[in-house]
Amino acid sequence: xxxxxxxxxxxxxxxxxxxxxxxxxxxxxxxxxxxxxxxxxxxxxxxxxxxxxxxxxxxxxxxxxxxxxxxxxxxxxxxxxxxxxxxxxxxxxxxxxxxxxxxxxxxxxxxxxxxxxxxxxxxxxxxxxxxxxxxxxxxxxxxxxxxxxxxxxxxxxxxxxxxxxxxxxxxxxxxxxxxxxxxxxxxxxxxxxxxxxxxxxxxxxxxxxxxxxxxxxxxxxxxxxxxxxxxxxxxxxxxxxxxxxxxxxxxxxxxxxxxxxxxxxxxxxxxxxxxxxxxxxxxxxxxxxxxxxxxxxxxxxxxxxxxxxxxxxxxxxxxxxxxxxxxxx
Ligand code: NAP
Ligand code: GDP
Numbered sequence: 272x273x274x275x276x277x278x279x280x281x282x283x284x285x286x287x288x289x290x291x292x293x294x295x296x297x298x299x300x301x302x303x304x305x306x307x308x309x310x311x312x313x314x315x316x317x318x319x320x321x322x323x324x325x326x327x328x329x330x331x332x333x334x335x336x337x338x339x340x341x342x343x344x345x346x347x348x349x350x351x352x353x354x355x356x357x358x359x360x361x362x363x364x365x366x367x368x369x370x371x372x373x374x375x376x377x378x379x380x381x382x383x384x385x386x387x388x389x390x391x392x393x394x395x396x397x398x399x400x401x402x403x404x405x406x407x408x409x410x411x412x413x414x415x416x417x418x419x420x421x422x423x424x425x426x427x428x429x430x431x432x433x434x435x436x437x438x439x440x441x442x443x444x445x446x447x448x449x450x451x452x453x454x455x456x457x458x459x460x461x462x463x464x465x466x467x468x469x470x471x472x473x474x475x476x477x478x479x480x481x482x483x484x485x486x487x488x489x490x491x492x493x494x495x496x497x498x499x500x501x502x503x504x505x506x507x508x509x510x511x512x513x514x515x516x517x518x519x520x521x522x523x524x525x526x527x528x529x530x531x532x533x534x535x536x537x538x539x540x541x542x543x544x545x546x547x548x549x550x551x552x553x554x555x556x557x558x559x560x561x562x563x564x565x566x567x568x569x570x571x572x573x574x575x576x577x578x579x580x581x582x583x584x585x586x587x588x589x590x591x592x593x594x595x596x597x598x599x600x
Contacts (some may be wrong), residue, residue, distance in 0.1 A: 273310035282341030283312025289449035290492035302497045326368040330376045340369045340383040349548040350456035355414035362418030379436040387556045389416035397557035409551045430509045443515040447492030449585035471537045480547035483525035485568050488515050491576035515558045534581040
């Protein structure tokens with residue numbers, strides 16, 4: 272069967288890639304697979320995208336017409352603080368290879384992935400799409416942040432010089448099934464789910480890093496997946512778009528710990544280790560642009576999404592091959 276659109280998803284085995292695959296395969300409405308689409312989900316086993324040669328071989332093999340570019344070295348606050356150069360170099364190489372090979376292969380549209388943690392540290396709130404380059408990022412993740420910011424610069428350059436339709440999205444903190452649940456290197460929700468699960472199972476103390484006061488907006492990976500699919504099919508700008516829940520849905524790290532305790536039904540208490548870093552206090556982002564395009568989009572309730580993530584983690588805990596405990600850099 273021939274398809275008009277061959278959509279290549281880099282990083283298809285990660286948190287966001289797996290969520291897109293699930294929505295494409297299961298959604299019965301507007302986000303499900305269309306007849307003229309063929310979706311290909313890559314893992315790092317298909318080739319190391321830090322290598323230009325490996326990237327070219329993948330594009331030669333699949334001949335994509337569209338690309339969702341997710342592959343990246345990704346990690347929570349503590350991993351970002353440890354490996355700043357790796358975050359800068361790996362992501363620069365991966366992004367340059369994917370964008371340039373897409374250009375050479377005349378790919379019709381590329382949607383890459385930035386993050387709200389790449390915005391200037393000293394800023395006014397709420398943050399919006401126009402503010403990416405307005406000042407240095409937080410020192411804890413400047414390697415990742417500068418590599419990601421350059422995607423936006425590259426998109427504009429490819430467009431202005433060649434007319435390429437390369438764009439990007441800016442999600443807030445993402446969580447869900449297939450996340451990296453490593454105890455040290457993961458993001459806060461999967462890290463705390465794992466710690467709370469062990470506290471309940473083994474009677475170990477449940478310790479939350481930092482003061483619990485920082486504020487974050489979290490998006491469930493399955494909601495983000497739907498928005499990615501909409502961006503690929505319908506969003507026509509080169510400029511990025513923030514994909515986030517609203518400002519009123521921002522929660523503290525303490526709220527996160529409480530939601531996890533609830534979902535796991537953990538009866539013990541927990542403490543804060545204030546010797547550990549808090550990272551950025553907040554990075555409150557505006558989803559006004561998104562709501563102008565999709566005023567009726569329904570986000571999953573935070574508590575429901577945490578419960579589904581806990582269920583997925585619990586069901587797969589003994590299946591070591593399904594649970595990612597992260598790549599050692
Ligand atoms: P993830 O779960 O860590 O998955 C990363 C994906 O990238 C995996 O499929 C991995 O393949 C692949 N990959 C990593 N290095 C590679 C390489 N050198 N060559 C080829 N493939 C490579 O990440 P995620 O959380 O889904 O993140 C997806 C995108 O969203 C990233 O661009 C990230 O920056 C962005 N984002 C994430 C968050 C968040 O909170 N997680 C927030 C904002 C933005 P293997 O599975 O084979 O290793
Ligand atoms: P960030 O949003 O980019 O800073 O990334 P994270 O998802 O790593 O969230 C970091 C925030 O959660 C900081 O305020 C941390 O102090 C706090 N936190 C509490 N416990 C943990 C944990 O077990 N892992 C991580 N990554 N952060 C934690």
